[in-house]
Amino acid sequence: MTNEFVLEALTREFPDSVVSHSEPYGMLTVEIQKDDIKKVIHYLKDSSLEINFLTDVCGIHYPEFPDKEIGVIYHLQNMVANFRIRLKIFMPRENIEVDSLTDLYAGANWMERETYDFFGIKFKGHPDLRPILNMEDLGYHPMLKEYRLEDGTRTDKDDAMFGR
Template sequence: MTNEYVLEAITREFPESVLSHSEPYGMLTMEIKKEDIKKVIHYLRDSSLEFNFLTDICGIHYPEIKKKEIGVVYHLHNMMTNVRIRLKAFMTRENMEVDSMTELFAGANWMERETYDFFGIKFKGHPDLRPILNMEDLGYHPMLKEYRLEDGTRTDKNDSMFGR
């Protein structure tokens, strides 16, 4: 199975869902409409493509791109042919919600909880969406790029020591 074959099968089945595609480092990467991501992943799992292993779900934050500020990245693996693909779904900060994959993959449960915990992305239909690693009363999502990297009030550090 090749990347071209997988891309052709998905664009044939969901012609309006694939917004863009590329192959960084040889891995097929597709941007999918947020509303269609669950349908596409369901198709990838249950069709002859047999992407039956959900390797990872994670969040991304691009604060400089307002229409695609928040994203969810899914890595799927066909264990029989050893083919991996990456799917991305983007959204705005005002609408940080995407369908849960727990109905399709039991392992998505904790991955979605971690993504919610660190990025604040809500997964519709998740059975137990609450923080998994951070304290419940933390009050913010630490992986969002909202804070400076260094504390400007520190005097015991000199940036030149760190190659800056």
């Protein structure tokens, strides 16, 4: 199985769903329309491609791109053919909700909970969407780039020593 073969199958089955594609470090990476991600992953799993292992689900935050501010990245694998694929979806901050994959992959349960916990991305249809690592009353999602990296009130360091 090759990147070209899988990409051709995806573009044939879902011509309007594929936004873009690339191959960083040799791994096929495909950006998919947000509303189509579940049916694309269902196709990858149940078709002859047999991409039947969900390796990871994670979020990403690009505050400099308002239309694509929040993203979800799915890493999937066909373990027999040792083929890996990365799928990405993006959405604006006002609508950070995507379909859950827990009915396709049982392992998606904790991965989606972690992504919700750190990025605030809601997974529609998830059986138990609540924080998994942070405190329930934390009040914010720590991986969103909303805060300064350093505390401006610190007096115990000299930025000149760090080339700033």
